[in-house]
Amino acid sequence: MDVGRVKWFSESQGYGFIEHIDGREVYFHYTAVVKNRYQPRLTDGVEVEFDLLTTTSGYEASNVRVFER
Known part of the structure; x- marks a missing residue:
């Protein structure tokens, strides 16, 4: 899983x-x-984890969920 922020x-x-x-x-x-x-809403700045895909259009995320430490 990759990590980033909305x-x-x-x-x-x-x-x-x-x-x-x-x-x-x-x-x-x-x-x-x-x-x-139970997942919080996705708002700007929220840390998320996701699967990173490389497509012909660029990078795309799948299985996006709020990152829980």
Whole structure:
């Protein structure tokens, strides 16, 4: 799992970007967020963990969840 912070997320548009710990910008779609009723809402600055995919369009996150220490 990779770690980063939500840089920007729009519930109305259904997507956002994560700033990877190494500075890369990673796209994510709301369907990539793991559904858990106990998980806090994704807001700017929230630390998350995710699986990093490399696509023809760039980096994309899957299995996004709030990072718990």
